Amino acid sequence: MTAAAPRPEDPCARGGGLPPGAFDPLPPWFYLRPVLEVTRDLLGRLLVHDAPEGRCAVRIVEAEAYDGAGQDPASHAYGGRTARNAVMFGPPGHLYAYFTYGMHWCVNVVCAPAGVAQAVLVRAGAPVLGAELMAARRPRARARDLTRGPARLAAALGLAGWANGADLAAGPVLLTAGWPVDDAAVAWTGRVGVAAAADRPWRALLAGNPWVSPHRPNRERPARPSA
DNA sequence: CGGCTGATTGCCT
DNA sequence: GGCAATCAGCCGA
Numbered sequence: 001m002t003a004a005a006p007r008p009e010d011p012c013a014r015g016g017g018l019p020p021g022a023f024d025p026l027p028p029w030f031y032l033r034p035v036l037e038v039t040r041d042l043l044g045r046l047l048v049h050d051a052p053e054g055r056c057a058v059r060i061v062e063a064e065a066y067d068g069a070g071q072d073p074a075s076h077a078y079g080g081r082t083a084r085n086a087v088m089f090g091p092p093g094h095l096y097a098y099f100t101y102g103m104h105w106c107v108n109v110v111c112a113p114a115g116v117a118q119a120v121l122v123r124a125g126a127p128v129l130g131a132e133l134m135a136a137r138r139p140r141a142r143a144r145d146l147t148r149g150p151a152r153l154a155a156a157l158g159l160a161g162w163a164n165g166a167d168l169a170a171g172p173v174l175l176t177a178g179w180p181v182d183d184a185a186v187a188w189t190g191r192v193g194v195a196a197a198a199d200r201p202w203r204a205l206l207a208g209n210p211w212v213s214p215h216r217p218n219r220e221r222p223a224r225p226s227a
Numbered sequence: 228c229g230g231c232t233g234a235t236t237g238c239c240t
Numbered sequence: 241g242g243c244a245a246t247c248a249g250c251c252g253a
Contacts, residue, residue: 064245074245084238101246102235108245121245140248151246193245214229231251238244 018128019179022046023057025169026177031092031111035118038111039065039204042120044181046128047107048174049157054133056157058125058147059178061209064191065202066108068117073196077117087165088117095173097154097164104151105160109168109175123150123192123203126211149213181206189215 023046031038048057066075069089076085076098087096088110096108096119108119125147127134134146134156147153154160159173168175187207190198192215205212 066245076245079239082239098245099237100244102237102244104246106245123245145248149246191245228253229251232249234247236244238242240242 021177022179023048023174023176026093026175028093028169031109032113033111035065035067035111035120036202038109038118039063039120039202040186042109042122043186043204043206045178046174046176047122047125047153047157048129048176049159050172050174051133051158053158054130056130056134057128057176058153058157059128060122060125062122062124062203062205062212063109064121064123064204066119066121068112072200074191074194074200075117075119077119081117085117088119090114090165093168093175095159095163095166095168097159097161097166099161100151105154106150107154107159107163121150122153124148124205124211124213125153126209127156144210148211185209 026045042060042063045060046057047060048055066072068075069077069080072078077088081089084098087094090110091114092111094110096110097105099105106121108121110119112118127147137158138146138156141152145152147156163173166173185206187205188201189203190201191203192213
């Protein structure tokens with residue numbers, strides 16, 4: 001079965017007409033549920049950035065759950081609160097933006113009441129608005145790679161350290177209703193790039209969707225160059 | 228398309 | 241000092 005399935009409905013192919021209410025910010029209760037439930041429910045939602053240059057939006061097609069301090073060895077919050085991860089310990093419905101690999105920014109949605117550091121990494125999305133602006137922000141990227149990966153997505157939307165702690169119901173960064181995804185399309189895998197707790201299938205994605213990030217199985221780190 | 232590697236800097240131990 | 245919730249570029253098929 002190699003024939004490409006004609007399956008995935010392309011959000012951009014909706015004749016310009018997005019469903020009414022698609023840009024309504026999500027209510028507070030959205031974030032106050034078990035983190036895996038929030039992760040699942042994040043699929044199909046819109047992450048929006050209103051910048052001076054214009055509005056951009058992606059429909060989330062892939063997300064990863066991270067549990068709180070002492071619970072999840074893969075979480076930045078595992079060892080407790082630090083300057084870097086402080087936003088995760090704050091109120092829900094805010095954006096946790098972190099810098100990694102010396103050059104990339106990635107963004108999370110903070111869940112659970114203040115004090116509980118659960119969050120969901122937004123790993124990929126389908127462009128639904130402002131694709132030209134996003135392409136301008138990532139001039140070297142192939143069209144298909146515009147938002148396919150957490151750092152690519154953040155860069156395309158123009159999100160970086162300045163957005164850390166942003167209230168997702170207030171703007172200029174918004175998380176909005178979007179439109180529903182088919183339950184049958186949701187798949188779960190292990191988290192990408194995470195060695196710790198690799199057995200937890202906490203990555204939710206829309207199976208077959210072309211905007212899902214390429215799955216890079218964990219590269220085994222060479223124990224050490226030995227003779 | 229798939230696999231491999233260098234890049235580059237802030238954070239934590 | 242070591243490492244990181246990654247990516248672009250380059251190579252070969």
